[in-house]
Amino acid sequence: MGIQKDRVKFNVGGRIFETTATTLANAGRNSLFGAMFDDEWNLNSDATIIEHFIDRNPNCFSVLLDLLRTGELYLPQNLPEKLLYREALFYGLLDHVRSAKWGPFDGNRLCLARSVTGQAPGDGTAIRAGPDGGCCVAHGSMVHVYDWMMEEHPPINLDYQRVNDAGWIDSESIVLSACERLGKGDGGMGLFSASTGELRYKFNVKHENQVKSYTAGALSFSSDYKLFSSCKGRSNEYGIGVWDQVTGKQIDFFYEPPGWSLGDADKLQWLHGTNCLLVATLFPRKDNCYISLLDFRDKSMVWSWSDIGTPITDERRVRDAIAMEETSSICVVNEYEDLGFMDLRRNAGSVRWSSRSRLMKGKMPDEPCYPKLALHEGQLFSSMNDCISVFCGPDWVLTSRLRRSYGGSICDFSIGGDRLFALHSEENVFDIWETSPPPII
Structure with missing residues (x-):
C-alpha cells in the first residue's frame, strides 16, 4: 500500500x-x-x-x-x-x-425512496430486481427495463407473446419466458440484452433430436450457471428443462410423473445446499396444489406434498411457497397471509399453520393480488393487498410493514441490488424501497 x-x-x-x-x-x-x-x-x-x-x-x-x-x-x-x-x-x-x-439491505429499516409510473396501466404482471439495483417490469408482451438510476432502456417486445416470467443472469442479461402461440412455432425462452433489448439467443427444447415448440413458465437459476424452466409442449415434453446459461444449450430434462403438473409450475427455486429444485404448482392455476423437490443427479423426486384428498377451505389454499434451507422447511402462505410450514425431513408432511402473523381479516378483493413470498438474508417477506410484511427470528415474528396505497394492491415484488421493488396492479406503479445509510458521526 x-x-x-x-x-x-x-x-x-x-x-x-x-x-x-x-x-x-x-x-x-x-x-x-x-x-x-x-x-x-x-x-x-x-x-x-x-x-x-x-x-x-x-x-x-x-x-x-x-x-x-x-x-x-x-x-x-x-x-x-x-x-x-x-x-x-x-x-x-x-x-x-x-x-x-444507501446502507446494506435490512427489511426493518427500509424507507420509500420513490415511485415510478409504468407504461401500461392495469396490466403489470411481474417485477424482477436486477443484481445492480435496477429492475424490469413485465406486462403482456412488453418488458420495460430500468438501470439502477431508474433510466429506462429500450423496451423488449415479444410481438404478442405473453411474458410468463423474467430473470437476470447478470446486470446486462435478462431471460424471458413466454407462451407459445398456437401454430406459430414461437414462445419458449430467450436471452436478451438489458441495455438494447436485442435477442441474443433462444433456449430450445429438443426431444428425439427434434426441436419442439413449447410454452415456458417459471424460471430459476443456480450458482453453477444452470437455468431451469417449467415447460409445457404439445406432445410429451412436459416437465422441467435445464439449460446452460452461457451457451444456451439444453443439458437435461425432468419429465413429469403421471398425476403431477411440473410443466404448469408457478414457482421454481434452486436449493444451493442440497442440489435440488423446488417446484410448486399453486391455486388458482390448478384446483390442487403440488409442491415437490427434484434431484437431477438421479432424476428422482425426493420430497412431495399435495393437498389432494385433504379437506380444503379458502383459508388453507396455498398461494405461494418458498424453501428455507437453514431450517429444512418450506413456508407457504394463504390468501389471509397465514403462514404455514412443512418439514422437509418428513415426506408428505402436513402443514403447520400459524395465524400469529395475520394482518388482514375478511375476504380478498373481487380482483385479488394473491400473496407472494420472498426470503432475503434471513428475513421473510410477504405481500398482502397494498403492503409487505417483514418477519424475523426463529418463530418468524412480524417485525415491520411496508405500505404504499397509491396504485392499488401489490401484484408482485422482488428484492435485489440492496433494493425492494413492489409493483402495484391498478396503475402499474412500482415503488422502490431502500435502507437509509447509517448516520454520520
Whole structure:
C-alpha cells in the first residue's frame, strides 16, 4: 500500500487535483485507478510528480475523489445526480456511490425512496430486481427495463407473446419466458440484452433430436450457471428443462410423473445446499396444489406434498411457497397471509399453520393480488393487498410493514441490488424501497 508521500496529480478537464495512492486504493482494483497503477499501488516518490490528464468533468471528479477520501457522498445542488452517476460509471465507482447513497439491505429499516409510473396501466404482471439495483417490469408482451438510476432502456417486445416470467443472469442479461402461440412455432425462452433489448439467443427444447415448440413458465437459476424452466409442449415434453446459461444449450430434462403438473409450475427455486429444485404448482392455476423437490443427479423426486384428498377451505389454499434451507422447511402462505410450514425431513408432511402473523381479516378483493413470498438474508417477506410484511427470528415474528396505497394492491415484488421493488396492479406503479445509510458521526 502506498504512503502519504506517494502523491498523484491529475489534470481533469483543465483543473488540477492532487491526492495519494492511499486514497486511490480505496477505489479497488476493478476501477479505472486500479488499471492505471501497479498491483501494489506503489508510486515513485521523486520530487517530480507526473501529471495524469483525464478529459472528463472536473466537478464530478471532485465529488468522487472526496467520496474515496471520506466514504461520504456530498452532491452540490448545481451538479445533476445523473451526471455524477455517468462519471462514476466511467471511473468504475458505481458500487462506491451506491453504498454511500444507501446502507446494506435490512427489511426493518427500509424507507420509500420513490415511485415510478409504468407504461401500461392495469396490466403489470411481474417485477424482477436486477443484481445492480435496477429492475424490469413485465406486462403482456412488453418488458420495460430500468438501470439502477431508474433510466429506462429500450423496451423488449415479444410481438404478442405473453411474458410468463423474467430473470437476470447478470446486470446486462435478462431471460424471458413466454407462451407459445398456437401454430406459430414461437414462445419458449430467450436471452436478451438489458441495455438494447436485442435477442441474443433462444433456449430450445429438443426431444428425439427434434426441436419442439413449447410454452415456458417459471424460471430459476443456480450458482453453477444452470437455468431451469417449467415447460409445457404439445406432445410429451412436459416437465422441467435445464439449460446452460452461457451457451444456451439444453443439458437435461425432468419429465413429469403421471398425476403431477411440473410443466404448469408457478414457482421454481434452486436449493444451493442440497442440489435440488423446488417446484410448486399453486391455486388458482390448478384446483390442487403440488409442491415437490427434484434431484437431477438421479432424476428422482425426493420430497412431495399435495393437498389432494385433504379437506380444503379458502383459508388453507396455498398461494405461494418458498424453501428455507437453514431450517429444512418450506413456508407457504394463504390468501389471509397465514403462514404455514412443512418439514422437509418428513415426506408428505402436513402443514403447520400459524395465524400469529395475520394482518388482514375478511375476504380478498373481487380482483385479488394473491400473496407472494420472498426470503432475503434471513428475513421473510410477504405481500398482502397494498403492503409487505417483514418477519424475523426463529418463530418468524412480524417485525415491520411496508405500505404504499397509491396504485392499488401489490401484484408482485422482488428484492435485489440492496433494493425492494413492489409493483402495484391498478396503475402499474412500482415503488422502490431502500435502507437509509447509517448516520454520520
